[in-house]
Amino acid sequence: MTNPTPLKTAVCDLLGCQYPILQAGMGGVARAELAAAVSNAGAFGCLGMVRESPELIRQQIGEVRSLTDRPFAVNLIPSATDAGLFEAELAECIRMNVPAMIFFWHVVPDAIRRAKDAGCVVVHQVGTVEQAVLAEASGADVIVAQGVEAGGHLHDTVTSLVLLPQVVDAVSIPVIGSGGFASGRSLVAALALGAQGIHCGTVFVATTESFAHAIHKQKIVESQAGDTIHTDAFALNWPPHSPVRVLKSEATAAIEPHPFGHLPDLIERRQVAEEEGRPIYLMSTDSPLRSMTGDLEKLAMYAGQSAGQVVRVDDAQEVVDRIVQEAIVTLRKLES
Structure with a gap:
C-alpha cells in the first residue's frame, strides 16, 4: 500500500503533527477554535496570544485541550510586549504545560531559555539570516523563515525564495518556510529549497474557525x-x-x-x-x-x-486536506 503520508518530515516528529504545515500564531485571529481545528486536521495549530492577559491565555489553552488531544503552540512576541505582561504571559504558558512556544520579532535569549527549561519545544520566526543564527545559538529548536510575501508584521524585505535556502544553509536545526505558502505545490517547493515544512497564515484567516471578522x-x-x-x-x-x-x-x-x-x-x-x-x-x-x-x-x-490563491472560506480541515493532497499529487508527478 502507498504510504498515505509521504510528506512527513523530522519536524513532524518534533512537534507531534502528521503533516509539516504550521498555522501562524496570528494575534486575535488564532483563537482556540482555529488552533484545535488545525491540529485535529493533522497539521500544527497555534494560539495567537500576543499582549493578551494571563487569564485569557489560561482560558484559551483550556478550550484548545477540550477540543483536541493533539499538540499545539502558543505564540508570544517578547519585544513587542510590555516586560511585565510578557513575564506573566510566559509564566502562565509554562504553568499550563504548553507543549511548544512560538516567538517572533527580535530574538530574546532569556525567553527561549526559560521556555526550554520548562520543557517546551521552541520555534522562532525570523526574517533574516542573522536572526536565525542568533535564535539557534539561543536554544531554539525550529526556525520559521518569513519572506516579505507574508501577511502581518514583516522583519525584512527578502523574498521567501531567496531567504529560505540561505537560512537552511546557515543553521543546523529544522527550518520552516513562511510567506507565500498556501498550497500543496508551494509545500513541495519549500521542501525542494531545504525546508521541512511551511507556515501558513492568510489561508487560515479565511476559515470558518478563524476569529477574524x-x-x-x-x-x-x-x-x-x-x-x-x-x-x-x-x-x-x-x-x-x-x-x-x-x-x-x-x-x-x-x-x-x-x-x-x-x-x-x-x-x-x-x-x-x-x-x-x-x-x-x-x-x-x-x-x-x-x-x-x-x-x-x-x-x-x-x-x-x-x-490570490484563497477563493472561498473553508473549514480548516478542508484547507489542510487540500494542501496535503495537492502536495502528494505534485510529488508523484515529479517522480514520474
Whole structure:
C-alpha cells in the first residue's frame, strides 16, 4: 500500500503533527477554535496570544485541550510586549504545560531559555539570516523563515525564495518556510529549497474557525496577489518602523504613494471601532475580529500575497486536506 503520508518530515516528529504545515500564531485571529481545528486536521495549530492577559491565555489553552488531544503552540512576541505582561504571559504558558512556544520579532535569549527549561519545544520566526543564527545559538529548536510575501508584521524585505535556502544553509536545526505558502505545490517547493515544512497564515484567516471578522475573510477571498501593501503606517501598539503587509483598503489609499516613514507619535488617535468597550483606533495594529463593531473596513486587514490563491472560506480541515493532497499529487508527478 502507498504510504498515505509521504510528506512527513523530522519536524513532524518534533512537534507531534502528521503533516509539516504550521498555522501562524496570528494575534486575535488564532483563537482556540482555529488552533484545535488545525491540529485535529493533522497539521500544527497555534494560539495567537500576543499582549493578551494571563487569564485569557489560561482560558484559551483550556478550550484548545477540550477540543483536541493533539499538540499545539502558543505564540508570544517578547519585544513587542510590555516586560511585565510578557513575564506573566510566559509564566502562565509554562504553568499550563504548553507543549511548544512560538516567538517572533527580535530574538530574546532569556525567553527561549526559560521556555526550554520548562520543557517546551521552541520555534522562532525570523526574517533574516542573522536572526536565525542568533535564535539557534539561543536554544531554539525550529526556525520559521518569513519572506516579505507574508501577511502581518514583516522583519525584512527578502523574498521567501531567496531567504529560505540561505537560512537552511546557515543553521543546523529544522527550518520552516513562511510567506507565500498556501498550497500543496508551494509545500513541495519549500521542501525542494531545504525546508521541512511551511507556515501558513492568510489561508487560515479565511476559515470558518478563524476569529477574524467575516469582513476580513471575504476581503481575502475577493483579493488578488497584487492587492496588498507593504507599509509601516499601521504603527500604533508596536515599536516604530515595524512594517506590515495588509490588504489595500480605504484606510491605505492615502498612504499608498508613501508607504514608509510613519511614526506612532505623529498618528492622530481616531477611534473607528470598539471591542467590548475597548477603543480601536485608525492605523493601529488591530485587525477586524468577530468581537468588534464599528467601521471595520478601516482596520488592518492582514494578508499575504497568497491571498490570490484563497477563493472561498473553508473549514480548516478542508484547507489542510487540500494542501496535503495537492502536495502528494505534485510529488508523484515529479517522480514520474
